Amino acid sequence: MTTALPAQRPAVSDREETARRLLASSARKSYDPMIEVDWEAPVPADKFGLTPEWSTLYGTKLWDEMTLEQKVELTKHEAASVSSVGLWFEILLMQMLLRDVYGRDKHSRHVQFALTEVADECRHSVMFARAGERFGMPSYGPHPVIHKLGRIWGNFFRGANAYASVMAAEEILDMMQRDFMKDERVQPITRTVSKIHVLEEARHIRFAREEVGRRLQDASRARLAVERVSTAAVVYFVMKSMIRKDVYANAGLDTERAIAEAKNNQHYKDTVRKSGAKLMHFLTESGLVGGPSKILYKKVNLL
Template sequence: MTTAMPLQRPAISDREETAKRLLASSARKSYDPMIEVDWEAPVPDDKYGLTPEWSTLYGTALWEEMTLEQKVELTKHEAASVSSVGLWFEILLMQMLLRDVYGRDKHSRHVQFALTEVADECRHSVMFARAGERFGMPSYGPHPVIHKLGRIWGGFFKGANAYASVMAAEEILDMMQRDFMKDERVQPVTRTVSKIHVLEEARHIRFAREEVGRRLQGASWTRLQIERLNTAVVVYFVMKSMIRKDVYANAGLEPERAIAEAKANPHYKDKVRTSGTKLMQFLDSAGLVGGPSKRLYKRVNLL
């Protein structure tokens, strides 16, 4: 990966100015998914659950053998899996934000935007849950072990690592959903859900990016190593959780073959690597890529 320019760390005094701008943006452009999404609209039989090029089987021999009906069914399950992981992480994010502002001045714009973000994430969580329900999909979520580890993360992670992890997870969803929302081959529900999430998450990503810079000011070498590894571990587990292996059996495919072809799929690996370039450049510029963390990023195809 090309070495990024060092991160220009925002001054602590800029925190309130950033929060003021983000609050103004929230006031101008926020969405209620219960109104914006037509939850009663028919689910077309010939529309994919997500952009087919984002399917883990796209480009494989198995994909070429599948009928349109099978491809549509698989991508609905994959979309439900992605949404369920988004929902899981939104809940962790809300916990982190509320813990972070608990002892801060509630009159500050910084705290008020954090609370505004929590309100956004509440709506997003319901939206993701409703989308899976509308497609009649299982409630996937991360693997039970990862779900339990999330409880630990939710209770102890804080500071730069928490904001970097949140920003990274949101960027991962964002890089997929920017394609979903523009693709007319995709289910209308998926497109609208993706559009709402992308537009509102742009503020959240900005908020988190700047906090990472502030929280890492003056970080010691030892602390930076810890922050690197912790962030990479969270990104690793989020990426590994995106598509649960049982989506293949649930979509009517032979699971062993589907899992093997998805695991070896060069197209999907390239798609993740290319789409994740902006995220990895930011993490690198922040000093959060190096040592053991590189191996974890490579294992989930981000490097």
């Protein structure tokens, strides 16, 4: 059965108009993490690495049995895992943006904002790396197989699926970090890093959302089918990579039990689904949810 096209996709403004507004916003409010984050501040022993309700074990029997020290240590490892995946995807994003503007008019505001975004992402990547280093965490990153696939897939990052994938990955980080930055139970470094990323990524997400809309105008059903699967595959691998399984062993937990309880953690599944509702609404409106893509979104609890 063929899925019908959406009746009306989200409206987009003129490409140059959008870029002018975003460039003006960047000029008014951008951050240098090397200055804004107090990298030399002590790391409090009683502060979580991320909002505890976002821990993959929160709400499980194992979580209830853990000491405060164990919970803090686990969430530091989970935060480092999330940041390392964010760093990995930022690098893929920069490659995509540079390829996309390579042959475009460099005098255009669209290209100039894309280059501004690359500069932002460079700073974000260093910021994520520095945060993991400051907490003394391993350099997690995605599974080696996914890392290699990213290198290959990055070469084919094109058109609407590239911007949709970027927007989706950034939205996933955004939905977590909006909670981290406001939570006084969380490490000060995590809160500041999250605040910087959320505020600057708001511009990047707007840029990507409108570009998705432009590039899907008059898209055929066949092209939409390809874009759906491509975008869903990226979201699936990003979500699956967020928390590496070795965080449990590194936090001193029974790895097999932790993995089993995390896999069946209904609280975590509900948190992801609720927080990802805005992203899924946009993807659905854009015609990027349907057919096999729904299976992938369900597997990572976004549907």
